Amino acid sequence: xxxxxxxxxHRRRAAVLLxxxxxxxxxxxxxxPPGAYAADNGRWSVFPAARKGGDHPAYFRMKADPxxxxxxxxxxxxxxxEPVTFLLYAADAYNTPRDGGFAxxxxxxxxxxxxxxxxxxxxEVTVPAGGRATVPFTVALPRTAPPGDHPGAIIxxxxxxxxxxxxxxxxxxxxxxxxxxxxxxERAPGLSVRDVRFGYKVPTLPGLGKDATITYTLVNSxxxxxxxxxxxxxxxxxxxxxxDSAGNELPAELMPGQRVRITQKWAGPxxxxxxSVELTASDKAGELVASGSTGYRTVHWxxxxxxxxxxxxxxxxxxxxxxxxxxxxxxxxxxxxxDQTA
Numbered sequence: 001x002x003x004x005x006x007x008x009x010h011r012r013r014a015a016v017l018l019x020x021x022x023x024x025x026x027x028x029x030x031x032x033p034p035g036a037y038a039a040d041n042g043r044w045s046v047f048p049a050a051r052k053g054g055d056h057p058a059y060f061r062m063k064a065d066p067x068x069x070x071x072x073x074x075x076x077x078x079x080x081x082e083p084v085t086f087l088l089y090a091a092d093a094y095n096t097p098r099d100g101g102f103a104x105x106x107x108x109x110x111x112x113x114x115x116x117x118x119x120x121x122x123x124e125v126t127v128p129a130g131g132r133a134t135v136p137f138t139v140a141l142p143r144t145a146p147p148g149d150h151p152g153a154i155i156x157x158x159x160x161x162x163x164x165x166x167x168x169x170x171x172x173x174x175x176x177x178x179x180x181x182x183x184x185x186e187r188a189p190g191l192s193v194r195d196v197r198f199g200y201k202v203p204t205l206p207g208l209g210k211d212a213t214i215t216y217t218l219v220n221s222x223x224x225x226x227x228x229x230x231x232x233x234x235x236x237x238x239x240x241x242x243x244d245s246a247g248n249e250l251p252a253e254l255m256p257g258q259r260v261r262i263t264q265k266w267a268g269p270x271x272x273x274x275x276s277v278e279l280t281a282s283d284k285a286g287e288l289v290a291s292g293s294t295g296y297r298t299v300h301w302x303x304x305x306x307x308x309x310x311x312x313x314x315x316x317x318x319x320x321x322x323x324x325x326x327x328x329x330x331x332x333x334x335x336x337x338x339d340q341t342a
Contacts, residue, residue, distance in 0.1 A: 046177040049073035059178035067143040073204045074154045078127035085126040086156040090118030093151040100250035100260040115154025147185020148223025190222030193292035212266040221261040226254040227284035236275035
């Protein structure tokens with residue numbers, strides 16, 4: 001998965017050079033398929049150094065009390081046919097706001113956890129073609145480190161700036177091995193659903209509308225990594241289920257303190273319908289459940305007004321006919337009574 005980020009490196013120049021940081025951070029799910037042990041972009045890979053037995057874990061998993069120092073090693077493998085010099089650094093991870101993907105802070109951004117606590121023995125390393133370099137690093141947890149999960153990554157950034165063909169854009173690529181750090185202490189999971197909205201351009205004539213959207217925000221208000229599952233259901237007229245989408249998941253874990261805005265497509269909503277959308281989010285462990293709702297309408301107000309007028313006219317017609325029938329019947333009864341008196 002590549003997360004592309006841009007920044008201006010020469011703001012005062014007429015031709016602005018943009019630096020694109022492409023982060024290949026391995027798999028988006030917590031459980032990689034068998035055989036996956038490195039994050040790579042086809043040119044180089046980054047992964048934890050081999051453990052006893054020669055196995056390479058898919059990512060770093062660390063756990064310690066506040067005030068402790070952890071030690072490990074990261075390996076950078078150069079798959080290219082020429083030597084490459086890499087800048088090495090640690091960075092905090094976060095969820096991309098629009099889709100919930102796994103991303104990391106840039107080198108110059110302020111780091112608060114893994115990016116601030118980790119120190120690599122070397123900040124720069126040149127790896128020969130087809131070779132590897134293993135660099136030790138430490139993670140020194142401060143005594144005030146808050147308990148809970150602290151995701152991050154160890155990054156290998158290509159020192160060179162390549163130019164994209166036909167543009168004045170500079171491209172730099174980086175690959176990162178994920179770090180899942182857990183600071184011991186009270187674990188307080190928290191999940192909430194906010195700002196559920198229905199989006200649809202209601203057509204004047206029924207049946208001419210396009211697809212609708214349901215947008216909502218998932219918030220991890222606790223200190224534990226979550227894997228939320230979202231179920232959506234829309235109930236319209238007479239309690240009929242108009243839309244049902246179950247088991248929706250984010251492309252990565254929802255990290256502590258992060259919020260993600262998700263848009264769900266509703267293809268071909270019914271042309272004459274209104275009701276409510278019910279959303280239920282639950283963690284994979286089944287311990288957390290959060291919900292939200294919003295109303296929806298797929299019929300234009302002018303059509304509703306016309307329907308109301310038609311119904312009103314029908315009711316008036318029925319009432320008038322009933323009154324006429326009642327008057328006629330009463331007149332006949334009165335006439336019959338007069339004949340009997342005579």
